[in-house]
Amino acid sequence: MARKLIKKxxxxxxxxxxxMALEDYMTRKTMHEIHMFRTGEDCLQHLRExxxxxxxxxxxxxxxKDAANGMKILEAIKKVNKYIHVIMLSSQEAxxxxxxxxSKGAExxxxxxxxxxxxxxxxxxxxx
Amino acid sequence: MQRLKxxxxxxxxxxxxxxxxxxxxxxxxxxxxxRRARRTxxxxxxxxxxxxxxxxxxxALRMRAESSEHFKQQFLTNMSHEIRTPMNAVNGMTxxxxxxxxxxxxxxxxxxxxxxxxLLLHIINDILDLSKIESGKLELExxxxxxxxxxxxxxxxxxxxxxxxxxxLITSLDRNIPSVLVGDSFRLSQVLINLGGNxxxxxxxxxxxxxxxxxxxxxxxxxxLFSIIDTGIGIPDDKLHILFESFKQVHxxxxxxxxxxxxxxxxxxxxxxxxxxxxxxxxxxxxxxxxSFELNFPxxxxxxxxxxxxxxxxxxxxxxxxxxxxxxDDNEYNRMVASETLHSxxxxxxxxxxxGEEAIRLLEVNDYDVVLMDIQMPVMNGLDATRxxxxxxxxxxxxxxxxxxxxSLLRDDIDMCTNAGMNTYVPxxxxxxxxxxxxxxxxxxxIVRKSMHPEAxxxxxxxEMEQKATTGVTDLTYLQKFxxxxxxxxxxxxxxxxASVPVFIGKVSAAMAANDVDEIAGQVHAFKPKWMxxxxxxxxxxxxxxxxLCKTNAxxxxxxxxxxxxxxxxxxxxxELENNC
Numbered sequence: 047m048a049r050k051l052i053k054k055x056x057x058x059x060x061x062x063x064x065x066m067a068l069e070d071y072m073t074r075k076t077m078h079e080i081h082m083f084r085t086g087e088d089c090l091q092h093l094r095e096x097x098x099x100x101x102x103x104x105x106x107x108x109x110x111k112d113a114a115n116g117m118k119i120l121e122a123i124k125k126v127n128k129y130i131h132v133i134m135l136s137s138q139e140a141x142x143x144x145x146x147x148x149s150k151g152a153e154x155x156x157x158x159x160x161x162x163x164x165x166x167x168x169x170x171x172x173x174x
Numbered sequence: 175m176q177r178l179k180x181x182x183x184x185x186x187x188x189x190x191x192x193x194x195x196x197x198x199x200x201x202x203x204x205x206x207x208x209r210r211a212r213r214t215x216x217x218x219x220x221x222x223x224x225x226x227x228x229x230x231x232x233x234a235l236r237m238r239a240e241s242s243e244h245f246k247q248q249f250l251t252n253m254s255h256e257i258r259t260p261m262n263a264v265n266g267m268t269x270x271x272x273x274x275x276x277x278x279x280x281x282x283x284x285x286x287x288x289x290x291x292x293l294l295l296h297i298i299n300d301i302l303d304l305s306k307i308e309s310g311k312l313e314l315e316x317x318x319x320x321x322x323x324x325x326x327x328x329x330x331x332x333x334x335x336x337x338x339x340x341x342x343l344i345t346s347l348d349r350n351i352p353s354v355l356v357g358d359s360f361r362l363s364q365v366l367i368n369l370g371g372n373x374x375x376x377x378x379x380x381x382x383x384x385x386x387x388x389x390x391x392x393x394x395x396x397x398x399l400f401s402i403i404d405t406g407i408g409i410p411d412d413k414l415h416i417l418f419e420s421f422k423q424v425h426x427x428x429x430x431x432x433x434x435x436x437x438x439x440x441x442x443x444x445x446x447x448x449x450x451x452x453x454x455x456x457x458x459x460x461x462x463x464x465x466s467f468e469l470n471f472p473x474x475x476x477x478x479x480x481x482x483x484x485x486x487x488x489x490x491x492x493x494x495x496x497x498x499x500x501x502x503d504d505n506e507y508n509r510m511v512a513s514e515t516l517h518s519x520x521x522x523x524x525x526x527x528x529x530g531e532e533a534i535r536l537l538e539v540n541d542y543d544v545v546l547m548d549i550q551m552p553v554m555n556g557l558d559a560t561r562x563x564x565x566x567x568x569x570x571x572x573x574x575x576x577x578x579x580x581x582s583l584l585r586d587d588i589d590m591c592t593n594a595g596m597n598t599y600v601p602x603x604x605x606x607x608x609x610x611x612x613x614x615x616x617x618x619x620x621i622v623r624k625s626m627h628p629e630a631x632x633x634x635x636x637x638e639m640e641q642k643a644t645t646g647v648t649d650l651t652y653l654q655k656f657x658x659x660x661x662x663x664x665x666x667x668x669x670x671x672x673a674s675v676p677v678f679i680g681k682v683s684a685a686m687a688a689n690d691v692d693e694i695a696g697q698v699h700a701f702k703p704k705w706m707x708x709x710x711x712x713x714x715x716x717x718x719x720x721x722x723l724c725k726t727n728a729x730x731x732x733x734x735x736x737x738x739x740x741x742x743x744x745x746x747x748x749x750e751l752e753n754n755c
């Protein structure tokens with residue numbers, strides 16, 4: 047199966063600054079189609095657009111308290127379509143949490159540090 | 175007449191005959207008796223000899239058992255030293271690295287090393303504990319402690335494991351329980367962590383609850399019922415009785431799946447019994463188990479508790495400035511750990527010796543304020559060296575305080591140190607504050623803690639800011655690289671950051687006022703990427719510290735102290751970035 051060169055990517059994060067930075071970085075460095083969402087629910091509603099990758103923040107309910115958090119959205123996405131690659135993004139360096147997300151189907155667990163954006167791009171490039 | 179004589183003679187003969195026969199019978203009877211007696215005597219002698227040799231055997235066995243017991247103790251003490259010495263190096267080096275501002279991924283690795291070596295130490299301590307208990311040498315502490323704090327520590331230790339398995343960890347305390355009790359909080363926590371850890375291990379879904387209820391009180395003493403309730407796989411009826419035997423695991427076929435050396439339950443049972451209680455267990459296979467025990471505690475005094483925790487809090491090393499220290503240890507890594515730890519906390523001079531003899535030679539020529547003396551060293555060990563110092567050196571050198579650095583915490587070994595003339599001891603491995611407190615204690619320096627008043631807090635926060643003002647809190651290197659030198663782009667992000675700071679401060683201040691530690695932690699956590707984008711490493715550090723303090727429910731003052739530092743850094747960053755907009 048030929049690898050898709052231009053992928054459709056959803057970015058789900060409620061942190062305005064980080065989302066903007068990530069969107070900015072990805073549109074500059076890659077050719078992929080980027081869509082931004084502030085809540086997991088919003089992202090779920092648009093899943094029928096068949097994204098290839100979802101970059102999902104773990105802490106989605108820091109701004110809007112009633113929003114579901116990353117783990118739940120991860121499960122929901124996998125239920126709709128288990129072939130969507132989900133990359134978790136988080137400031138939390140908890141080993142156990144990372145393992146749990148991977149066990150629930152996340153592709154990778156990326157920690158929000160200086161190398162995060164570069165890592166995300168290389169992970170996406172490595173997917174098929 | 176002749177016939178009568180013959181008849182008479184015949185009669186005589188008959189009498190003789192009868193007499194003779196009787197004599198023969200008698201004498202053969204006596205002879206037989208005699209022979210039997212001799213045989214019996216021989217048998218008795220045989221028996222006596224057997225008994226004697228049995229007794230000798232028994233004595234020999236007893237002596238062998240005693241020397242084997244002695245050997246076991248010796249072995250354990252030696253092993254304890256052999257294992258603790260390199261562990262001291264691992265722990266000490268890891269702590270030093272964590273102190274040196276590592277990268278976040280390095281922090282993660284270091285924490286894993288730290289946790290693994292703690293676990294290793296934990297297992298070794300378990301084995302030693304069991305041996306101590308079995309030989310009657312385990313002593314229980316009698317100190318004032320807070321049950322709430324102890325339960326909270328237990329809950330913190332167990333929460334990660336519970337979280338990883340998706341289990342709920344519940345703790346519930348009877349409100350009637352007095353806030354301060356007297357007893358051994360460390361051993362109590364040990365039992366609860368053992369039982370709680372087991373509960374988590376054998377539960378796949380649902381919850382583990384630690385419940386404490388006051389069942390009796392007479393005003394001066396309380397009786398508490400501790401219950402650990404899980405919704406796990408349960409224990410089959412026929413296996414209940416072997417539950418507490420050392421090393422046997424009930425689910426032995428699953429031992430690889432469930433792990434563990436099997437010592438925890440046995441130690442818990444013995445510890446509870448040592449404290450005067452009994453553990454009982456109820457279980458239903460497939461539904462769960464309840465482990466419970468009752469213990470008595472006298473009611474304690476809050477003042478004594480505060481005095482003790484005051485001494486344990488992070489001691490400010492600077493009180494040790496100017497001291498001259500002699501460090502005697504034959505192990506190079508141990509020397510490194512001790513001297514690096516001290517140098518990182520205070521300004522002092524440290525001379526090193528590799529054995530007792532060298533230590534004495536140095537002490538004869540120089541003056542020191544305190545000697546840190548390892549016990550096991552070649553050529554001359556720590557005990558002999560101390561004895562020499564006390565007996566043979568002139569005054570006032572012979573009064574130099576000596577602190578034992580010891581891997582063994584057995585009462586007998588501590589007593590040996592005291593008898594040799596040592597002033598106090600620090601266990602190996604040690605935490606920095608233990609070493610600092612001990613040195614402060616014997617040199618008469620007062621233990622100083624950072625003041626907790628708000629004015630003082632703000633003042634010290636401002637002072638710290640001044641000290642760091644030379645380098646500035648923000649570092650736009652990352653942002654520059656990210657924006658590829660595009661100034662407009664950089665300004666866009668800086669403006670976003672600047673606008674978000676007052677919102678952040680407002681939310682956190684509101685959370686502080688409402689005493690909502692979860693909200694504080696949540697807001698601080700969420701803001702971390704922004705510190706990162708502005709290159710504000712110190713703020714990222716403060717954020718991590720605050721999150722940890724909130725999670726462990728540390729004192730309000732400590733949390734506020736660090737939040738104020740964070741706010742001060744944020745304000746400074748705004749000023750610095752203003753020039754960039």
